Amino acid sequence: GENVEQHPSTLSVQEGDSAVIKCTYSDSASNYFPWYKQELGKGPQLIIDIRSNVGEKKDQRIAVTLNKTAKHFSLHITETQPEDSAVYFCAASNYQLIWGAGTKLIIKP
Amino acid sequence: GAGVSQTPSNKVTEKGKYVELRCDPISGHTALYWYRQSLGQGPEFLIYFQGTGAADDSGLPNDRFFAVRPEGSVSTLKIQRTERGDSAVYLCASSSSPSSYEQYFGPGTRLTVT
Numbered sequence: 001g002e003n004v005e006q007h008p009s010t011l012s013v014q015e016g017d018s019a020v021i022k023c024t025y026s027d028s029a030s031n032y033f034p035w036y037k038q039e040l041g042k043g044p045q046l047i048i049d050i051r052s053n054v055g056e057k058k059d060q061r062i063a064v065t066l067n068k069t070a071k072h073f074s075l076h077i078t079e080t081q082p083e084d085s086a087v088y089f090c091a092a093s094n095y096q097l098i099w100g101a102g103t104k105l106i107i108k109p
Numbered sequence: 110g111a112g113v114s115q116t117p118s119n120k121v122t123e124k125g126k127y128v129e130l131r132c133d134p135i136s137g138h139t140a141l142y143w144y145r146q147s148l149g150q151g152p153e154f155l156i157y158f159q160g161t162g163a164a165d166d167s168g169l170p171n172d173r174f175f176a177v178r179p180e181g182s183v184s185t186l187k188i189q190r191t192e193r194g195d196s197a198v199y200l201c202a203s204s205s206s207p208s209s210y211e212q213y214f215g216p217g218t219r220l221t222v223t
Contacts, residue, residue: 099151
């Protein structure tokens with residue numbers, strides 16, 4: 001079955017700098033790759049996703065890249081702000097979401 | 110519009126008791142998912158409904174766990190003879206259809222078994 005690994009587990013960056021979180025997956029049949037942001041005490045919030053027929057997608061300060069050959073995808077956040085502090089999860093799906101273990105992003109003022 | 114809602118937000122129960130957790134999906138969403146999330150981990154799939162039927166219940170850990178969605182909207186996750194290991198946040202998500210992929214999550218129910 002699918003296995004998703006996510007790195008790093010914790011990431012601390014200075015406000016205004018960029019943050020990059022990386023994930024790898026094992027099942028070549030996976031064709032949908034969402035990223036979720038989870039704040040304390042809340043459910044995961046879908047922030048961006050990418051499908052297997054696309055290599056990159058951007059939405060304002062957030063971008064996701066996908067390398068299907070290498071089976072890895074990454075989340076890029078530019079010009080980080082304090083409200084970006086949260087736990088971020090990647091997932092891979094054929095139809096069932098398989099999740100990474102999460103990255104705690106800390107934005108230092 | 111209204112998102113996914115879950116009730117109760119917190120539930121404390123004694124070991125051995127029965128609990129029910131409720132999920133109200135986004136109106137019109139036909140696909141509904143239950144997940145369990147332990148502290149510091151990603152959500153773990155439990156069960157998926159398409160309409161009224163459970164299309165995939167392979168994530169249910171054992172026969173103490175059961176879920177229903179009798180009218181294709183609201184779903185109830187039922188846990189019998191609760192154990193301390195069942196303590197977790199139970200998340201519900203809905204999707205407009207199975208092929209749409211995007212899942213939208215509720216705030217979760219934090220279950221504590223004492």
